[in-house]
Amino acid sequence: MPDEVLNDISHRRYNPLTGSWLLVSPHRTKRPWQGAQETPSKNTLPSYDPKCYLCPGNKRAQGDSNPPYKNTFAFVNDYSAVKETQQDYHPETNKDDVASLLLQARPVTGRCYVLTFSAKHDATLADMTPEEIVPVINTWTRIYASHLSPSHPLNGQAAYVLSTIPENPDGEVTPPKHQLKNMQIFENKGAAMGCSNPHPHCQIWTTSTLPEEPGKELVNMRKYKSDTGRHLLDDYVKLELEKKERLVWENDSFVVVCPWWALWPFEVLIISKRHVRALVDLDDKERLEFAQAVQEVARRYDNLFETNFPYSSGIHQAPLDCTEEEAETSWFHMHFYPPLLRSATVKKFLVGYELMAEPQRDITPEQAAAKLRDCGGELYRKSLQ
């Protein structure tokens, strides 16, 4: 800890990726805790569930059947948040018309995929080995590569990965005819994060617009670059490797840190050490090392409170349709936002003050990182089985 005093005083920290502040109240963890204490949970799910719409061979809500897939399987979400084709809408904007200023809307089209991580209903990324996670990363990479715009600066890399990563024998998705702007890969894990099916899977939403969060990050990384001549996340990775107090784990290609500006109690960021702009920049070794990093995070999370740890995670990388400058400004990273604070049942609520005034956290990111550093080793469930 560079400034010991930050362990004790309430303070704000700055998130340079989004350009906003959050409130940190470290002394609040000194509150007595009378909440429930859980006993370690065993995984009691079957490895195949005939009622699961994601298990191999099963029927989905709208009648389609899943193939008897081996690892990953991607399909268009039966209830997508955005549609590929819809009625046109071109609102008039007129500076003198109050309604056109205060009631602004713009159409969004796109396509949403669901992607399974494993054929096994009861697997999670924490249960899988890095080698078993590689097919997931390969599929992410192929899907991203196949959706790039014809003029994308990473087309050379995309062509290379599409010719070297084998096609999924259980089927591939074909991109929509209309070029889309952005691809957001994300996982909601656990009922606490709105996930209704425990079968391991993520979602991939592609949209015609650049969403708020990656948009803000691009703006702030661009500004940092023009102010300093350097990349924000390049500087940040070097700083964390030197300081060590927020470092959870590293390998040759990636660092895992609880970022200085973490909001969620055990928030984690995986950042590439070299300048990787998107999945297609990763080589074979790096994809394996990314799988290792993801596995480390998932396993440490589960070990922390000896539970199936809920979280939302997501990858930020270069947009599907972007300029050379935007691609160069992008720096591959993956966020993990887990709600648990004190135990398997006590979560941090981001509610009244957080929604109306400013995000607020209790334990410091340094305290969180120290705990996550300490819970490597075998997955706690292994010894219970």
Add this chain to the structure above:
Amino acid sequence: MPDEVLNDISHRRYNPLTGSWLLVSPHRTKRPWQGAQETPSKNTLPSYDPKCYLCPGNKRAQGDSNPPYKNTFAFVNDYSAVKETQQDYHPETNKDDVASLLLQARPVTGRCYVLTFSAKHDATLADMTPEEIVPVINTWTRIYASHLSPSHPLNGQAAYVLSTIPENPDGEVTPPKHQLKNMQIFENKGAAMGCSNPHPHCQIWTTSTLPEEPGKELVNMRKYKSDTGRHLLDDYVKLELEKKERLVWENDSFVVVCPWWALWPFEVLIISKRHVRALVDLDDKERLEFAQAVQEVARRYDNLFETNFPYSSGIHQAPLDCTEEEAETSWFHMHFYPPLLRSATVKKFLVGYELMAEPQRDITPEQAAAKLRDCGGELYRKSLQ
């Protein structure tokens, strides 16, 4: 609905108060719903709970006893998120030092209050009459008035309300010696919003810094004013009174709308019709009419799914320490963010895509407003008792 097509296509809407966009997917509500259907819940709480740390006469966690108060009672939170006095911290900032750019922290001091709404353990704002809510608003007003800076442009109004609204016979809070910048009044209601004690109460956090949300609103309202010469919320209120489709309820002094840019399924905004800068601007009639508006929202919420409806609410108004220009830019309003979407048990999760990419909602604000317009009338629980 000005553009019928927005009922069917996915689109983004612009929030002019925060300057950000959100994704609206109206067609998503056409998803089949197999979730639970609840039966109307009766309120089964006692009106006095000897174990509740908020009931009159009871002991609190740190040993203090509550007075035998009649309506409201305010005290300093035993576990405040910010402290009044703490060690100094003056970080050095140096443009050439990467750590001072990427690891920024600033001290925050302040004081957090808890304020009960009623002596009755089992009351909620929906059960209380507007006349019973007036003491709550009076207390908010006196606390706000007594915390203003010596040079505050609303000091005249503050002196007037302090001399006309009677003191709380059960005790008043005295402001801290160090002038603070902002006061955030907010309520977390229901376990779904992180509230652990059903005794009706809110919190009031005062801080030495202006938090993110009111800060963003000031920036955007200022910009609108300098662009158009008019106040953003003045224009917006007039627009909603003319369009009617997002209007839930109104009286002489306030409108209740589901704002155009609502994120939460049944999000509501109470806005003053005339230019009220802060609580101290309200006269006796307006405080009663504000109580009526709050009561309408709380009762309609409970009636909607015949349940004790969870939400977080909060008031935005002029900061405690501000310039004439900042006070003039402020426009009194109260946000309500409720998580329920389909029924008493089905909530909207703001998770993966929302956290990583962009806030997303399913039903439109116009659909939500129509439902809330239709559920006025007596509180559903009354006829069950």
